[in-house]
Amino acid sequence: MITPGEGNAGAARALLRQQSKALRGHVLRPVAFGLAATITGLLGAWLVARLVAALLGHPGAGWDDLAATGALALLGIGLGLAQERSQLAAGEAARARLRDAAFARLLALGPADPRGVGERASLVVDRIEALDGYFARWLPAAALALLAPLVVIVAAFMVDGRSALVLAIAGLLYPIAMALTGIGAAAASRRQFESLERLSGRFLDRMRGLPTLVLFNRQEEEATALGTAADELRARTMRVLRIAFLSGTAMELLAAGAIACTAWRYGGFAGDPTAGVFALLLVPAFFAPLRAFSAAYHERLAATGAAAALAPLLDRPAAEGLALEAMPPRVVVTFSDVRLSYDPARAPALDGLSFRVNAGETLVLAGPSGAGKSSVLRLLMGFIRPDAGRMAINGQDAMALRPEELRRLSSYIGQKPHLFRGSIRENIRFARPEATAAQVEAAAQAARVTDFAAALPEGLDTAVGEGGWGLSGGQAQRVALARAFLRDTPLVLLDEPTAHLDPGTEAEVIESLQRLCLGRTAIIASHSGARAQLGRVLEIAAGRVPGTARQVPA
Known part of the structure; x- marks a missing residue:
């Protein structure tokens, strides 16, 4: 502490x-x-x-x-x-x-x-x-x-x-x-x-x-x-x-x-x-x-x-950087020899990781726990910065952007999405407060939230408790998917989106994820056996792609 x-x-x-x-x-x-x-x-x-x-x-x-x-x-x-x-x-x-x-x-x-x-x-x-x-x-x-x-x-x-x-x-x-x-x-x-x-x-x-x-x-x-x-x-x-x-x-x-x-x-x-x-x-x-x-x-x-x-x-200085002139319709993400360490006494989280995700492509990062998958997502959301290497978006240095500008580019879905106390509709609108009722309804349909909401007493206006109390894990994940549909960003980041789901629910969520990633650049950290259905799989271990030559930083 x-x-x-x-x-x-x-x-x-x-x-x-x-x-x-x-x-x-x-x-x-x-x-x-x-x-x-x-x-x-x-x-x-x-x-x-x-x-x-x-x-x-x-x-x-x-x-x-x-x-x-x-x-x-x-x-x-x-x-x-x-x-x-x-x-x-x-x-x-x-x-x-x-x-x-x-x-x-x-x-x-x-x-x-x-x-x-x-x-x-x-x-x-x-x-x-x-x-x-x-x-x-x-x-x-x-x-x-x-x-x-x-x-x-x-x-x-x-x-x-x-x-x-x-x-x-x-x-x-x-x-x-x-x-x-x-x-x-x-x-x-x-x-x-x-x-x-x-x-x-x-x-x-x-x-x-x-x-x-x-x-x-x-x-x-x-x-x-x-x-x-x-x-x-x-x-x-x-x-x-x-x-x-x-x-x-x-x-x-x-x-x-x-x-x-x-x-x-x-x-x-x-x-x-x-x-x-x-x-x-x-x-x-x-x-x-x-x-x-x-x-x-x-x-x-x-x-x-x-x-x-x-x-x-x-007293910590505010992060400086550039602002986006306009939201790019498509993005290409490139990691070049990226290195990241949380603690000098421990092994680096990323140790010269390099990969490229083309516009509209879905890349699945696979590997054991501690391989560095979540660190990649944190870097792309601007929560941390690499110690060395280059992270580029559309060929430009992503570190030149302010962290909040990096987050504007992406929609994120984690393993256990947090739902706030309020209605399902309000939880979906949280992703874009200025969205119209029709846009919220369309996002709910795209994520198949309406499938289970129709059986609830007040539909999308049914109140849920803090943390999503009252909804199952699969239903909460669909609400998170609806947020991503409503946010409508060119980059989608997902961290174990099908973890803790039963096979039937996992298949439904994967189907919605495929529709979400269609036409968008997506990076998914996943252990799921169904990861091959989502896109190209890149195996990483110890913060790097196995088999690549390890470069010693100068």
């Missing part, structure tokens, strides 16, 4: 800086509302101080001050609500932006992404959710923790310079207290997220393999293992909370000290108490943005851990 480490800290910080610049407008709005609320609160505190002085027998305040205090209190509430709403908007904008980017990168990587399903789900859900607080709370709180206390110190200085000095000293001591607890909090938060990712990935993977677990009577052991992982996450979460409580305690000690010093300063004040009451009211106003900063500090720690996992995905 890929987990964020120490080496990703720099990439995480770079990612957060980049996204902060992109979302600057969303982040500045809550800061502006927060500053306005602070100034409003200071004006209200001055009026409250005048009213308290009047209650103590010192003239100067009247009903106008009371009315103004009430108006300022309502204005402060409105500004607080506006700040909260703008913070939520900043978090939503950040999540939408990051989720779009992460999902686009995962789609671009496709099957070439080495992450497990659980880890990918954790990236686009848990990790991005953890970044919400960074933009919604941490960045506004960090800005206000710098600006709002300065405004309070200026207000205190206008009344009494010594009170302003007390607040300034408390403000200087605050970063020291935060640093003492923050060093341990960062490491604890990173370890907590690693535990969360392991638990999320393990849980999702085990849920997907639940039938296998039950079949081999391993459910009790896996339940125990999940419980152990959950206990580890609980322990790490409690460690983060303990550190957070320590930082809160340091904050309260500083606030108590500032109040004590200010109260001692004005304890023997014999004149107008307005200045003294106002100075005391400034202490909570001074520490309010620092408290918000302290409360949001764990959001920064969580975001750093989440960004460390997202950075390797989002």
Whole structure:
């Protein structure tokens, strides 16, 4: 499993800086509302101080001050609500932006992404959710923790310079207290997220393999293992909370000290108490943005851990290349000494493979498992790129095209086609959403989907479950064939299209495949004994055609 480490800290910080610049407008709005609320609160505190002085027998305040205090209190509430709403908007904008980017990168990587399903789900859900607080709370709180206390110190200085000095000293001591607890909090938060990712990935993977677990009577052991992982996450979460409580305690000690010093300063004040009451009211106003900063500090720690996992995905440069000017009606595929290796420590998947498929021809790649058949299809779909050699389409270097342009050229059918939750008609239309109803119906007839759909309660509008629940393997394969008919591309790629089918169903699917491949260039990876019926057979083994001279790459 890929987990964020120490080496990703720099990439995480770079990612957060980049996204902060992109979302600057969303982040500045809550800061502006927060500053306005602070100034409003200071004006209200001055009026409250005048009213308290009047209650103590010192003239100067009247009903106008009371009315103004009430108006300022309502204005402060409105500004607080506006700040909260703008913070939520900043978090939503950040999540939408990051989720779009992460999902686009995962789609671009496709099957070439080495992450497990659980880890990918954790990236686009848990990790991005953890970044919400960074933009919604941490960045506004960090800005206000710098600006709002300065405004309070200026207000205190206008009344009494010594009170302003007390607040300034408390403000200087605050970063020291935060640093003492923050060093341990960062490491604890990173370890907590690693535990969360392991638990999320393990849980999702085990849920997907639940039938296998039950079949081999391993459910009790896996339940125990999940419980152990959950206990580890609980322990790490409690460690983060303990550190957070320590930082809160340091904050309260500083606030108590500032109040004590200010109260001692004005304890023997014999004149107008307005200045003294106002100075005391400034202490909570001074520490309010620092408290918000302290409360949001764990959001920064969580975001750093989440960004460390997202950075390797989002920092990968997008694949470059040319776009097709027009869809060619026919294609010729040529492999010339193509080499591909997934792992330097293992034998190459393709070791100098060469072949040619003419326009309209069907080539069946045959050979044992691990011979390189599926790697050929992955190369043609742009999910991976060869280490050496040349892959050409119509005589032009196919690697000059963007991967998505390669996928535009082809229709793919795998061993176990995935059907999404929805109707059969919607699953066929998935291949070309803009297709008309007549085109979808024609594709269903060409793939003989209508043969079994006619017996269903709602025909092509019958709902199927996720993964094709409710349909047999042969029926699901026909739906996949209908998608290929509807997509109508010049290149057809098939990976064991008749695997796991009974002989009768296999014969029907082969008949439909022959009609699909008619007039199109087709490459089929197959173990089927009926492969000779599909087209020319090319035997490959160990990533090359047996009997050809092996060329050593320069």
